Amino acid sequence: MTELASHQQPRTMTPHLQPAASSRDISMSASPCVGRSPALLDANCETSQTSPTLPPPELPDAGRPDARASAPGHSLRIELKFIASQMVYPAIRADVHQFMLRDPHVSAVGADRYVVRTLYFDTPFLDSYHARLDGHAYRTRLRLRRYEMPGMPPSDWFLEIKGKLKDSCLKTGRISLPDTLLQDHLRRYRSLSVQRLFEQNPSVFSAHLPQLWASPLQPTLLVVYEREPFVDPRQSLRVTFDSNIRTVPTNDPYEPVSPTRRILDTVVVEMKFVEGIPLWLHAVIQKFQLARVGLSKYCSGIEARWGAGTGFEGDMPSRPAPAAARRLPLVGPVELGRRYRAPAGAERAWDGPESAALDA
Template identity: 30%
Template structure:
């Protein structure tokens, strides 16, 4: 599939709850809450990740492959009215996301193994997933869920998010259910992931507000965390 998108910088930090409180307080002085967030400033994300029997996507992450890709289906706040198929391309600290909206009926057909309709779909990304489900044997593997608190800043197209309560359905293979059965992945209650995304530059004011003693940039994959038990 030809890429016509744009790479963005993506930095990740694992932080404790006390660090979250301090950083959030500083950011709120200059950043605004994402307008898509709810009244409490958050929303829930659920993502169904694809991989094959050899765990291609997982192994590429663990082995530190510089350029890799993952497919996922994503929806928000347990509503099936907006479902997107996404392909995330990662190249070191740069990332790019391609997405295509699919209907609930199409999503349920895909998850049940009915994929014939995908080859003639109007969205190129849907057709690409069909080909890779055939050639690489990609299949839905796990549902990753978490709460996201997002903030945005116009200069540099900056987006800062706090992701918490990361949960996995690793041992439960049914997807798109009204009642999700999953388990917590965090070893320390209250820990969360701070993500910082921006285009060509990170404004100095945001960089200064993010500086916190003891936190270090690190590679972190929610998919990897949700597959760590198998």
């Protein structure tokens, strides 16, 4: 359909959802918007209670897909991920399209998808990767991202710090980097310097600058994929289908990524919202018995590259023994303690903060 079904009035589920018996439980907390200033929330969050009789909220005006409020650089939402086979994916998409519109930024140029190019940062010991595997409740990740629309110049680059608490995601800092500025930076320093970039934008990253100076973050993995987005302008709901996900270990955000570096043969279905999902979308989950997954494109790419024996040389880095370990501060607003287990013969385990990973 090319327009929202006028005879359907989507209703919002209660915070706790009961999926089909064959699916994993989908647990949703109460609205993360409660008690927060609108200045700290995504524009979608502010309009989540808009009455259907009012004009739909204006779409982001940046002229780019997946646009978010970049000043002051905070957006809060809940994200759920599911896996669908290439065979079932078209049927899921058709059901979603009955209730949602294609993202106007994509349909305006006669396309149905765009390319997302993301360079992830980590420490030399892959603290971000390892911390996600440890199951930390609060995690953060630094990434450099841009969007490439068919037939149009690519968007600016966006350097982001994202935090995640269970299913809730919060962007705690974001700066826009024009392509010319980034290329000049690479020519001058030969590689991305996180500290120099942040020093040039202290107002956005002032709360994180000391920690980032102490953390040896470096460009680690480039992830490229195609995203097919659907939106409902009457609700804070966005459903995307990510496919052809491929990765390469590099510090160059412009490096071409061959199709042979694809890490998944399936489609990742992401549902992004503020308070809850409508009943019709819950029915889609039940109809196709979609199983929720805690997939991280970054972590999957790290494992695929070492498992395939390409890219990085030698074994995957492991954390150093506590006697030699640095106390890497967390890049984010919450400091977590963790019990480290030392190898035989090393010092006793110790508690210390660490940086952690956020689902891509």
